[in-house]
Amino acid sequence: MSWTLTAADLPDLARGATLLGTGGGGDPYIGQMLVARVLSERGIGDRGITILDPDDLADDTFVIPTAQMGAPTVMIEKIPAGTEPTLALRTLEAHLGRSADATMPIECGGINSMIPLIVAAETGLPVVDADGMGRAFPELSMETFAVYGVHGSPLALAGERGETVIIDTGDDDRQMEWLARGVTIRLGGVGHIAEYAMSGADVKRTAVPRTLSMALALGRAIRVAREEHRSPFEAIAHTLSTTLYSEVRELFAGKVTDVERRTTEGFAKGRATISALDGTGSGSAGASGGTLEIRFQNENLTAHRDGELVAIVPDLICVTDIESGEPITTEGLRYGQRVRVLGISTPEMMRTPAALAAFGPRAFGLTEEFVPVESARALV
Amino acid sequence: MSWTLTAADLPDLARGATLLGTGGGGDPYIGQMLVARVLSERGIGDRGITILDPDDLADDTFVIPTAQMGAPTVMIEKIPAGTEPTLALRTLEAHLGRSADATMPIECGGINSMIPLIVAAETGLPVVDADGMGRAFPELSMETFAVYGVHGSPLALAGERGETVIIDTGDDDRQMEWLARGVTIRLGGVGHIAEYAMSGADVKRTAVPRTLSMALALGRAIRVAREEHRSPFEAIAHTLSTTLYSEVRELFAGKVTDVERRTTEGFAKGRATISALDGTGSGSAGASGGTLEIRFQNENLTAHRDGELVAIVPDLICVTDIESGEPITTEGLRYGQRVRVLGISTPEMMRTPAALAAFGPRAFGLTEEFVPVESARALV
Numbered sequence: 001m002s003w004t005l006t007a008a009d010l011p012d013l014a015r016g017a018t019l020l021g022t023g024g025g026g027d028p029y030i031g032q033m034l035v036a037r038v039l040s041e042r043g044i045g046d047r048g049i050t051i052l053d054p055d056d057l058a059d060d061t062f063v064i065p066t067a068q069m070g071a072p073t074v075m076i077e078k079i080p081a082g083t084e085p086t087l088a089l090r091t092l093e094a095h096l097g098r099s100a101d102a103t104m105p106i107e108c109g110g111i112n113s114m115i116p117l118i119v120a121a122e123t124g125l126p127v128v129d130a131d132g133m134g135r136a137f138p139e140l141s142m143e144t145f146a147v148y149g150v151h152g153s154p155l156a157l158a159g160e161r162g163e164t165v166i167i168d169t170g171d172d173d174r175q176m177e178w179l180a181r182g183v184t185i186r187l188g189g190v191g192h193i194a195e196y197a198m199s200g201a202d203v204k205r206t207a208v209p210r211t212l213s214m215a216l217a218l219g220r221a222i223r224v225a226r227e228e229h230r231s232p233f234e235a236i237a238h239t240l241s242t243t244l245y246s247e248v249r250e251l252f253a254g255k256v257t258d259v260e261r262r263t264t265e266g267f268a269k270g271r272a273t274i275s276a277l278d279g280t281g282s283g284s285a286g287a288s289g290g291t292l293e294i295r296f297q298n299e300n301l302t303a304h305r306d307g308e309l310v311a312i313v314p315d316l317i318c319v320t321d322i323e324s325g326e327p328i329t330t331e332g333l334r335y336g337q338r339v340r341v342l343g344i345s346t347p348e349m350m351r352t353p354a355a356l357a358a359f360g361p362r363a364f365g366l367t368e369e370f371v372p373v374e375s376a377r378a379l380v
Numbered sequence: 381m382s383w384t385l386t387a388a389d390l391p392d393l394a395r396g397a398t399l400l401g402t403g404g405g406g407d408p409y410i411g412q413m414l415v416a417r418v419l420s421e422r423g424i425g426d427r428g429i430t431i432l433d434p435d436d437l438a439d440d441t442f443v444i445p446t447a448q449m450g451a452p453t454v455m456i457e458k459i460p461a462g463t464e465p466t467l468a469l470r471t472l473e474a475h476l477g478r479s480a481d482a483t484m485p486i487e488c489g490g491i492n493s494m495i496p497l498i499v500a501a502e503t504g505l506p507v508v509d510a511d512g513m514g515r516a517f518p519e520l521s522m523e524t525f526a527v528y529g530v531h532g533s534p535l536a537l538a539g540e541r542g543e544t545v546i547i548d549t550g551d552d553d554r555q556m557e558w559l560a561r562g563v564t565i566r567l568g569g570v571g572h573i574a575e576y577a578m579s580g581a582d583v584k585r586t587a588v589p590r591t592l593s594m595a596l597a598l599g600r601a602i603r604v605a606r607e608e609h610r611s612p613f614e615a616i617a618h619t620l621s622t623t624l625y626s627e628v629r630e631l632f633a634g635k636v637t638d639v640e641r642r643t644t645e646g647f648a649k650g651r652a653t654i655s656a657l658d659g660t661g662s663g664s665a666g667a668s669g670g671t672l673e674i675r676f677q678n679e680n681l682t683a684h685r686d687g688e689l690v691a692i693v694p695d696l697i698c699v700t701d702i703e704s705g706e707p708i709t710t711e712g713l714r715y716g717q718r719v720r721v722l723g724i725s726t727p728e729m730m731r732t733p734a735a736l737a738a739f740g741p742r743a744f745g746l747t748e749e750f751v752p753v754e755s756a757r758a759l760v
Contacts, residue, residue: 095475095546161549161552161555162550163547163548163549163550163552163555163559164546164547164548165545165546165547165548165559166475166544166545166546167543167544167545168543168544168545169541169543170542170543172541172543175541175543178566179543179545179563179566179567181566182562182563182565182566183559183562183563185562186558186559186561186562187559
C-alpha cells in the first residue's frame, strides 16, 4: 500500500533515522532541511512524496537507489547543494539508457533516509519503502542487495561542482566501494551516488522491507511518548515489536567519560567510554556500575560491558539521551552526556552466513564472533 | 602523408621516446614489448600500423587519444596486460555513442608513445602523428590540447581487473587529473585512459605535430651514429635542426653522485646530482667542473649548474649515457653513471603565456621563471 510523506513528517523521520543510524550514517537533520527546502521550492510540502510499499512493485519496475557517501564528520561541515543526488541519478540513467520509475534508500539510517526524498521532490519520482542495509553501514558493499545477488555497478557519483564519475567493477562491490571512496576523498570527503539499479522483483528479493516507514514510526513514537510523559524507551520497544527488529535490550545507562575519534581514509573511527553514574543515578535499568565501551567506524560496531561483549554489528547499538530517548550520533557524543544505550536485533536476512560475511564482525576487521543481542547476558 | 610503422621500428622509437620522456613518461621498452607481442599475435608485424600525418586529417575525423597514467616507478613493477588501453577506448566510445576513426598519443615521451600503437594493433585503427605534450609531463591537464581549447573530459579509465571509470569534470582539466589520479592510486598505481576526444580540425589546431615520427627519427639517428662510429650527440642535433625543437645545448657531462627519489601521491619526485669527472674526463664539452643538480616530478623539471639555472620546464632536460647517447630515465639513474645532459628547446606553441600557465615552472610549484634553454648562459 503506497502512502504519502509530507513536510510535516520530516522531523519524526529524521529522529527515527538517527536512531537506526547507530551513531553514523550522517546527520539526517541536515538532510531534513534539504528535503524541506526542495519541497517548499516546488510548493509540494503538503502534497508530499509518494512512498511505495515494496510488495506493490511490479516485477519490471526499474528502481535506482540514491545516497550520499563520505565521512559524517565531513558531511556536517560540507552541506550539499541539494542537486548532486539527482545529478547522480540522471548520470546513471543516461549511462544505462533507461529512466528510473522510482528511487530508494540504500541505507535507512542517518542522512541516507533523506537523500532519496530530495531526489523524489526534485524529479517527481516515488520512493520505495525499503533499503539495503536495514540500518547504516560505512561501506557501499555492505548491502543486502549484494548479499542476495544484485550488484552495485555501474555506480554514478556526482560532486558539488557538477563533476560526474561512473564506476563499473562488474560483480566486485568491494572494489567499487574502494574506487568510489577514493573519488569521494578527492571531492573533499562527500559524494552523491546512484547505484544498485534493480527491478521490482529484485527489490522484493533483496531489500530490507518497510524501513522508511519504520524510521518514521520510531521517531513519531519517541516524540509522542515525550509529549504524553510516557517512557520513550517503552515506545521504541512497542513500535519495534511488530517489525522485523523485534528484540530490544537496554545495554547500559551512564555518563560519557571518554570519546576518541579521528577521520581517516574517509571514515570516522574511534571509541567511546560510558561510565556508570554515581550512586543510583543510572536510571530505570539500574545499571550495575562499571563501564560500557563502544567502538565505531562511522557506525557503532561493538559494545563491551565491563569487558564482556553485549552487542555487535550487524545488530544495532544505539546511544540515546538517558531521559528523552533522543538518539545521539558519534559526532554528537560529548564528555559528560548522560546516555542510555540500546541493543536492537536485526532481521534474519541480515544474520545469514552470507550477510555476516558482507557486514558481520569480520568485515570490519573485528575478531569477535557475531552473538545475537537477544542472547547476550541480560543486564537486568 | 601517411606512413607505416612496423615491428622493426619499435626499438628506435623506444629510444627516441625515452629521450623525449626527459627522465619520465614511463619505460617505453616495456611498451615496445607489448606492441611487439600484439603485432605478433595478430600476425601484422610486417604489415604494421598506419600512421597519419595530422595535416592529412579531414576536419570531421574523430580521434580518441589513449595513454597510461601512473608513477613510472610503479609501471616498471606492474606490467600491463595490454588490453586495458583498448578497454578504455571502447568505454569512451560507448559513453560518447561514437566510434573513433583514429587514436593518438597524449604524450610522445616514454611509454605513452607506445600505448596508442597497442590500441592500433588490437583495433586496426590508425595513429595520428602528433601529441599534446610534445615531450612527457606528469599530469593529464598539461596538454596543448587543453591550452588551445580542447578539454580532457569525459575521460575513460580502465584497470587490470576490467574495472572501468568514466570521469566528467567539464572544462576543469585539473579536477579531471585530480580525480583520475585518485582512482589510479587505488588501482595500485597504474591506469589506462582514453581522453581528449577531438575532431581532425581540433588536432590540427591544438596538437604538437609529427612528434611520433620525430621520436623515431631521433632513436634511429642515435643508433646509426653509433654503428658508424659518429657522435650520437651531433646526430641528435642534426635530426632536431629541421624540427620545431631546433635548439640543442649540452648542459653538463659528469658522474651521478647522488639520487634521491620517492613515490608519493602517485608521482616519483626527487633530485639528482651530477658532478664533474676528475681531471679532463668530462668529454667533448669540456665541463667546467662543479655540479649539475636536476629536480624531477616523474620528468626532469630544472637543471642548475653550480647553482645557476640553465634549463627549466617545459624545455627538455635529457640525461644520456656520456658516450653512447642512450637516454636514461629517472628510475634508471644510478650512482657512478657517467652521463651527458642535454637541454632541448620546445616548440613556440609550448612557450606561450597560456602554455606556460599549464605546464611552465609555476604549474610545478617552482619559483623560477621560464628561461629558454637557448638563452641560458652557454657552457662552452
